[in-house]
Amino acid sequence: MANVVWHKHFRILLDLTRDDLDHPEFPGLWDLIYATDRFYGRRGVPVSERDLQCGGVCRDMGVEAPMHLRMRGGRREAVHERREDEERHTAPMSDEHKAYQERILRAAHEGGFGGDSEVRTRVGRTWIQTDTLVEGADGRRIGWEVQLSTIDERGLRGVRARAGKAAKNGITPAWHTDRLAYAQRNDTHWTRSDRLPAHLIARNGDLRIVSGFRALDFWHCDTSALYPCPHGIRRCGKAHATAKPRDVFFDDMVRQTAAGTIVPIQFRAGKTVHRYWVTSADRDRLDDLDSDDIRLPPERETTPATGASRNRPTCQPATAPPTEQGPPTPDVPLTARPLLTALPLQPAAPAAETVPSDRETVPPALEQRETPTPQAADTTTGLPTDLITLQQAADAAHHKLQQLDDHHERDLQRRAWRQAAEAVQDAVTHYARTKRLNRYEVEARLRQLVRHSAR
Template sequence: MANIVLHTGMNVRIDLNELAKGDTEAAIKFEILYELDRVDAANGVPVAERGLRCDGICKDRNVVAWMYLRKQPNGRREAVHEHREDALRHTAPMSDEHKAYQARIIRAAEEGGFRADSEVRTPTAPRRWFQTDAVVENSAGLRIGWEIQLSSAEVAGPRSVRNRAAKALQHGITPAWHTDRMDLARRTETQWTRSDNLPAEVIRKTGVLRVVSGFRALDIWRCDSRALYPCPDGRITRCGKTHSTPKPRDIDFDSLVRSTAAGLVVPVEFPDKTTTHRFWVSADDRDRYYDLLGGAPSGPAGPELVPKGHASNDGPTCRPRVTLIPSQRPTVDWRSASHWSSTARPCRFCGSVTNLRDDRQLPAHKVCYEAQ
């Protein structure tokens, strides 16, 4: 619900705060617009086409949020948002720290030469969309969607982190969630990063803002008598295999914003025996890790996080590395349905998602495969 509603066609504006105080003029306006709204509803006119727009907090944040009118059995008159996220904007106002992070992301991105905007709405269907706190985009079309979560986050349901991250992936946005809460940073449904709990004036400053978790270096090592780590397979004696161990690393927040947009820092999934961990690593570490596995990992990625869509157009992090003799390269008919999957997976060469499958039914971009 909202406190102010405007009929854009008739240019009639109602302050429901005045209406609640018994203002006669506001009551007359409400009755006129209410009857018009009921007629539109009876004729099947969508809410977004009835001309009733939130003229309060949503307008102040440059968001167009459509509404409808209703009366409660007790006679209470209400203006109701079409979408729940718009209503939440009124009941859970954005904190100063949240605004400071948004402003810092925009500033860091633009100083690095990237396009950036806050409160970005991405269409998902006619008259439907999802909203991202800040989106940073590079010249090649790579988009990083930053979500600042400084309060509790839902675990299940349409507004859960998992579903919101999945929706971003489905629409070509790489989700990047940032928090100052340790309990959220320990979750694994998406790539979380965390900074210390700081006041807004510190977040806004141009100095270093450390990211203390969520970015890691991957240490590739051989499991022999000289190894510093215990064998991850649980063996008392050394197995002789090559393993990878993630090690926490601090990174400057501004550098993280720019590096993710440039494709120099990328998300990775790191499965162990019980859990799939998700964090950020350098693109070089990601490539070394995939080389170790012989391709992108096929461990549990969580079905709600699997993106949908078409094959990648060879994004900026798609870098084939090995060249074989051309005569050894198999011929693949990429137009065949047998080389397409409705489930997108990371390319076994570059790690960017693709729906294409090679002759062994492994995920691979056409350009990556044919460069081998």
């Protein structure tokens, strides 16, 4: 039995412990729903084809559990159709699940962050049930969901919807498991550790995350590259990023996600979009690379994702299966291996991205967003001087971005750079269409002219 029922047709949650079912705006709601359910019963309509489902534990776990209503001793009751759905409410939480909850809270408190377990957040007329909610820096909220080997994999449904609802309401979903089948799913950002007993999870040893965290390797697609071109051609000459598996300590993962130094990303590899956790420095470099895939973004000075630890490692009773998308990673702390392959510092070329809302950071020459009509032309290249001026302004904005260290100032200048880059892109497109030229060749010739003459 359950006290919270989900009405599929009305799309509302009904709280049977309250006289008005928590909907005072609908007088007589119980009489209507109960009479309808009894009518279905007299007509022989199966419970699975009625409008009522469990809105408590089953719904929180993504399981559709049909229910019917009854009155017992003057008390309202909602009864599950299947025994296994009823047992889901009475089955105690596993010791391993409790150990993970305790460890997440302990790691968060050691890092100076607050948190609580089994947090139920009201969202409109529904709730978000979170295993462990960590209150991080700058209002950041990390919702840890621990999914272990307690239910059959086929019963794990609705993960994407639950994660999307949490993200929509300001909670960053972080799902952790000890099962390879769950970690290979792509419906949210999963992390995985080896399957361990509760007493090993709860102790202070260094518990490792062996799947879900990535270090991004940035490289040029030329004849000396170690990776094949992701576009399927021999060598395209552009810059790419490859996600490489890395281990990270579980406690550091909890603290750094709360601090914002480890963040979730969606990484495209071919036609597939993967969901990984990376350092914030890698995320920023990936954003710069996506804005211009011709040159590599400059490498940023960054601290390792985890520091050295004096704790003894958590025991691994069984050989861990290889992590997805790559060979097994040797059991070496993250600090012993570099997060990023060293790359030469090179200025990144601008490209169209997003239009900034802060107009104060936009150079005055770019206040007019309409595409200019080229008039005068350069005598040596034949390119309009307006295009050259816009490209020079965009390069100057990017050069200024490289000189800044303050995070807020970099965000403002990045917006100004992308504003300038978009103006260049619009002008190049308009000129190429007008003259019936190859747009890529015009853009390459323009960048070569401006950047060669600036040296």
